[in-house]
Amino acid sequence: xxxxxxxxxxxxxxxxxxxxxxxxxxxxxxxxxxxxxxxxxxxxxxxxxxxxxxxxxxxxxxxxxxxxxxxxxxxxxxxxxxxxxxxxxxxxxxxxxxxxxxxxxxxxxxxxxx
Amino acid sequence: xxxxxxxxxxxxxxxxxxxxxxxxxxxxxxxxxxxxxxxxxxxxxxxxxxxxxxxxxxxxxxxxxxxxxxxxxxxxxxxxxxxxxxxxxxxxxxxxxxxxxxxxxxxxxxxx
Numbered sequence: 210x211x212x213x214x215x216x217x218x219x220x221x222x223x224x225x226x227x228x229x230x231x232x233x234x235x236x237x238x239x240x241x242x243x244x245x246x247x248x249x250x251x252x253x254x255x256x257x258x259x260x261x262x263x264x265x266x267x268x269x270x271x272x273x274x275x276x277x278x279x280x281x282x283x284x285x286x287x288x289x290x291x292x293x294x295x296x297x298x299x300x301x302x303x304x305x306x307x308x309x310x311x312x313x314x315x316x317x318x319x320x321x322x323x
Numbered sequence: 324x325x326x327x328x329x330x331x332x333x334x335x336x337x338x339x340x341x342x343x344x345x346x347x348x349x350x351x352x353x354x355x356x357x358x359x360x361x362x363x364x365x366x367x368x369x370x371x372x373x374x375x376x377x378x379x380x381x382x383x384x385x386x387x388x389x390x391x392x393x394x395x396x397x398x399x400x401x402x403x404x405x406x407x408x409x410x411x412x413x414x415x416x417x418x419x420x421x422x423x424x425x426x427x428x429x430x431x432x433x434x435x
Contacts, residue, residue, distance in 0.1 A: 211366065242422060252367070254422035267422055299366050308414045309355060312423060314366030 212236065213315035215300050221321045227288040230318045234281055234302030240264065241283040242303075242312060243275055247296035258283055259306040290322045327411045332430040335405075341398040343429050345411030348392040354415045356387060358396045359423070362407040367425070370396065370409075401433045 212235035222228055234241050243255040245268075254267035258277035269275075272290075277283045287294060297317045303310035328346040335341040347356065357372040371378055371385045373394075378385045384397040398405055410428040 211368070213366070244423075251427065252361075252423075252425035254424070257422055265422055297364060301366075309372075311369045311372070313369065316366050317364070319364075 211313040211315060213300060213302050213313050215298075215315040215318050217318060218316070219319050219321075221323065222290060223323055224290055224292060226290050226322075227286065228290065228320065230285040230287070230298050230300075230320075232283045232285070232300030232302075232315060234283070234300075235313055238302035238304050238313070239281065240303045240306045240310070241277055241281070242301040243269075243283070243285050244299045244301065244314075245296050246299065246317075247293075250296075252299070255285070257306070264306050287320070292322050295320055295322045327413055327426055329409070329411055329426065329429045331427065332432070334432050334434055335398075335401045337403060337433050337435050338400055341401040341405065341431055341433070343396040343398075343409050343411075343431060344393065345396070346393045347411070347413050350391050350413055351415065352391075354413045356385065356394050357412040357414055357423075358383070358385065359410045359412065359425070360405075360407040361410070361428075362404070367410070401431075403433050403435065405431065406433045407431060 214233045216231045240259045242257045246252045255269040257265040261277050275285045299317045301312040301314045303312045358370040359367040361367045373385045387394045408428040
């Protein structure tokens with residue numbers, strides 16, 4: 210158990226819909242990261258937050274957005290869902306934003322878009 | 324960040340040492356070598372990291388060559404639960420973006 214929690218564990222929805230994935234970082238960690246893992250793309254970085262502020266952006270689509278709240282939990286919002294958005298979405302956290310920080314990953318949310 | 328090359332797959336007999344190689348010939352002096360693993364669709368798990376000295380923890384040992392162009396992750400007594408995809412990642416120490424780049428990794432299968 211990494212100490213990072215993600216909800217829900219599974220999510221099934223239809224194309225065109227909007228969903229919100231939630232992540233609670235380990236106690237004391239200020240930085241949160243979101244990754245997407247699809248069958249054909251592997252694990253890809255989406256976005257990083259540090260203490261409520263966006264720190265870095267990766268291959269995140271414009272239909273996707275995220276935020277980190279004052280209590281440091283984070284939400285990833287996916288809208289206008291397409292079949293290709295079906296994937297595992299992982300959240301990770303680390304103490305600070307330094308690249309030598311170890312990132313601890315949550316168990317993931319499996320999103321299925323029908 | 325420097326690029327890494329890993330074999331796509333390896334087998335290891337249960338109870339034997341698993342030696343997973345990683346090539347990072349373009350690594351810079353301030354870049355660390357990190358290893359993560361992912362056990363079937365679970366979240367990636369941190370294993371170990373190092374800069375230039377060999378490192379050991381309760382999970383594994385990391386051997387980095389003197390020229391730092393390659394490294395080997397050693398699981399001393401592989402068990403069936405070590406079957407996973409192992410990722411070797413090179414990271415520079417910096418503030419700012421801290422995203423990990425996961426390549427294709429090595430799929431390790433531990434055979435009974």
